[in-house]
Amino acid sequence: MSPKTALVIRATGSQGKATTEHLLKAGWTVHALVRDPSDIRALNLKIMGAELHKGEINDIPSVESAIAGCSAVFLNQMPSLTDIEEETRQAGELLDAAKKAGVNFIVHATTLPLNDPNHAEKVGKSVVATAVLGKGKVEQLVKASGIPFTIIRPGYFMTNFIAPLVGYMFPTIRSGVFLSSFDPTTVLPLVAPNDIGALAVAAFEDPRRFNGQALALAGENLGLHDIATALSAVAGKDLKVDFRSKEDTAKESATNPIIAGQLVSVGLEGLWDAEEVKTWGIPLTTFREFLEKNKDAVMA
Template sequence: MSHKTALVIRATGSQGKAVTEHLLKAGWAVHALVRDPEDARALALKKIGASLHKGELSDKSSVEAALVGCTAVFLNQMPSLTDRSAETREAGAALDAAKKAGAEFVVHSTTLPLNDPNIKEKLEKSIVAPAILDKGDVEKLVKASGIPFAIIRPGYFMTNLIGPLSSYAFPDLASGKFLTSFETDTVLPLVDTYDIGAIAAAVFEDQPRYAGKTISFAGEKLGIQDIVKELSIVAGKEVEVVFRTEEETAKESATNPFIAGQTLSIGLHKLVDIEEVKKLGVPLTSFRQFLEKHKDAVLT
């Protein structure tokens, strides 16, 4: 590449922030696409050296402006559970703009369940189907864009297990009860969202090695009982595990995407090989390390 400048889309989100920080540390210039340049999260990115560009994927002209001078793009999208065409429409416009701007590489962050060849059938009636399948459709657009690319598929986010997200996914956790629709023998391939930035930066730094590849990763695989044990140790408070019945899960997952996501995550650990992940040469965070780093958010 002639120079190292990347556009990071949704830069104030957990993934975008992590990618921005890791790229800056690696000597890249970063154009951060942000909805509000005066927002505290955007200003924090500016403070560490990112160049802020106001805009969002739904506004193609703002993406085009942010792409000026960029030779790489980090594409990361929020799913829409109501507009099934949103992700593909916006990603298609962004990829078209990136190609016209001369972008030489795209890293697209999606989701580990896409490794399952039967995922479409499994999600036939699930409320979270758009959050998974639409990302698969965007992957196809990335592959067909004509821009060299790599796709990264991270595992189950550790951030779901601490505040504030835990209040949605596990609403009784703050009171010491881990109420869940996981099964008793569920094992989760856990990943710290900050490590997504480390993986993305490593891919950007070594594009010939990763071009055209799909990289699946997780920092650690843990069973539910071990996850709860780690939460208890770091919080200094005993946590009780309570498993919903099949009937309770069926009822709740019909309208609650967080619970539907728990049922989808059963068997997820089989879709990633930790030994293969180690070959990437990128140190990843253990669940204990993550909890210690975010101790104030445990059981909140």
């Protein structure tokens, strides 16, 4: 087993790609678990230098093959909106495979709402409750696994404001209206996937420092009008901020996970400490920097 070989789960996703890039830059060998090795996103990882391994986290034989020879794992999972046990089943099997393979460190990416000790009460019976609580259950599995670990709890993803995700998250932005169900005073703790990758690799490189910690990560807190101003400046197009009525929000949030997720995101800005994050020594990405770097996706 190489001391600097890592398996990256969901390697073509935004977090997986960022972590793969940072690992390769730090001299690691990366086993990238990908659903389709012929997909352009997977091929880009191969061009960077990653070794592609076809499979998914719910296909344990493919995980066992990909994890062979690895000393570390970056674990990030797609949340389930319907089955609270789905993530724990998948993670449990992966952790068993990690133990058998001799993995000695895991970085697990979850979600910032778990930094609130009252998160279960806050999400209540929301349609996104299963997604949030499921990640909490996996955190407990990781902590109990006996494998040294670091947990990263990222804030609100900046990628939600650019193509392709913006079409699902805020579809009216395409017509110049930033319509949401946030409270007008909402401040969002924005995070760039690149920063998640940077922190993950910092933990892999210095496990003694980061072992056993749950780290709340964001790049900056921004209000909705500031977000719209930044988008307008980069896109060269005025963006109007608007809000759904409380009646429409209450009605649609019962079945729409996007709107329910916006409600759950209110109040997150106080769950991370910017001064603490600075002590970790990773460069943080501002929202404006992120938009400029991804200007093509903004324009799309």
